[in-house]
Amino acid sequence: MQRLILRSKNKIALVSGLLLAVGFLSEWMLDQAAIFEGALIIAALFGVAPIAIQAYQALKVIVVSIDLLVTIAVIGAFFIQNYEEAAIVTFLFLFGAYLEQRTLNKTRSAIKELTEMAPESALKRMENGEFAEVAVEEVDVGDVLLVKTGSKVPVDGRVIAGEGSINEASITGESFPVAKEKGSKVYAGTILDNGTLQIVADRVGEDTTFAKIIELVEEAQDAKSAAERFIDRFAKYYTPVVLVLAVLVWLFSRRLELAITILVLGCPGALVIGVPVSHVAGIGNGAKHGVLLKGSEVISDFSRVETIVFDKTGTLTAGRPAVAEKEYYGENIEEALALLASVERESDHPLAKAVLAALGPAKFATVEETEVVKGAGIVARVKGRRVAVGNRALMEREKVELDEKARADMERFEKNGNSLVLAAVDGELKLLLGVRDQIRPGVKEDLRRLKILGVKNLVMLSGDNQGTVDLVSRELGLTEAHGNMLPEDKAAYIKRLIEEEGQIVAFVGDGVNDSPSLAFANIGIAMGGGTDVAIETSDVVLMNSDFSRLPHALGLAKATARNMKENIVIAVGVVLVLLASLLFSDWMNMSIGMLVHEGSILAVILNGMRLLRYKLR
């Protein structure tokens, strides 16, 4: 019975609303006071039932809830035979609860959509070699699965056959499809746009990247800041205090009307819900845009950040060296380039890959003999010619003559922050390449936006030499840049900024060798390329290592922090106005009190909802 009443709360609200309308209409139009009173009594009794049941259940576990305040207020109204107020208050309370539920669901929708993307079934290869549909829980590591067009990848795994393109928005926030072929990694929760894949499961269930993201987001939306914990504690004592206050007022003034009005006005609605609402909407927006903000403490710290420290390699730069400048020497360049490409193709060295990429398509010849000279380069025999690729030391070893122009070029390339790669054929210099780590596209604009958002200092720390660091720094317009730094130096630098200069510092890194810095900074921001350690140790994660999410993350943190403050102001303001009008004016009564109370709750929820649409301009 109790459960039935609670479950039909919304219907009860509707019925009591209708009764209320019938009552008022019959009084105004038909002048039937009897019907009026009867309808209102029924409406109030009907409406108070679910509220009273909730109050009783709370009381059983020794919690004085808002429902209790309202129930007592309604009973009090019956005592002084004010059925009108009793009916209106119960209706508003129920209707308000209904609206709260609807709107609150909206603010949580962003995160809900994410969790609903979790895969539920999979096509698993059974013992007889056929694929059969099973629940995703029944998939174990090593199972072979079939993924068809339009369906979700059920687990993290590798493609073993087939090809197709996958929308990885659920993991990266980026909806541009990614091509997959044999050997490619695929992630649970992503959707196969076209093609058919056979994959083998590497990580299943709660170990998948997607499950981890969901767990983090869910924990983040309920991770409470000091301010929220304070409000919670406050709310715990606030309701009983209001109850005691009302009883005291009644005992001393003997005005039951006043006492029950205090009960209604004292409901701490907007205050307890205002902050969590902003919070969940802000985190939801982030989750949709590839930004993971871990809790409201993080949001409030991040919104006040003064200095952002960046790791260079893999953060501001792509972390993949590429050829930036080149010079040719002598004749038969075409032939020399083909020979060079043939040699470089055999090597796994990152510089070799960069060189090969710059040479473009070539006719590869068979390499007959290869000698790797440690710390210098490679010497090889191709088509009977002796090809040497490497640094200056290798050229000296090979007795390659470097003329004046070559020396000048080398000096210029080095000054521009390049590492040098030289190539000689039969002891004659043919090619000079300047290789350097490339700045990620768009980083300059992103940094400018961070400055506009109010970040005072942009600092870069790197293990590279100061020359390279200065160059990148100048190009990006950074405030400071320091080279030759080991991971512990970076951590010490951040510690000094925080402890000695009292700054609020964020550190952005890829988490590969800068975990100490991520931990020391007030806000650790990880370029989450899917590495678990970085995602776990940091406070903010930029999904898919996408640097361009950073300005959005900061803007969102600021907007969310502002939104929380607005909600606190609305909530406290309303309570103050209500109390003041109760004390100093005579228009305040229970019904108006309840109306304003419910109105303020909706106001803070609607205000929080604005965050779902937040976009950085």
Added chain:
Amino acid sequence: MKKATLQLETLTCPSCAQKIEKAVKALAGVEQESVSVLFNASKVKLNFDEEKISIAQIAEAITALGYEVQKSQVK
């Protein structure tokens, strides 16, 4: 000790969360400090001793308060 996660119907008032927390903490066999009610996610997480109480009994205690338990997971 087992770890349980219960998915409830959408919670709308923070005082509901408070109510559920108190009720679950009062159950014998539930580790008090482990109980956390996630208001926004509408979930309850806790550790319990399966020799003293079953997950069904925990779910029943929450249902008795008037909140539907949609799904429970033990590991």
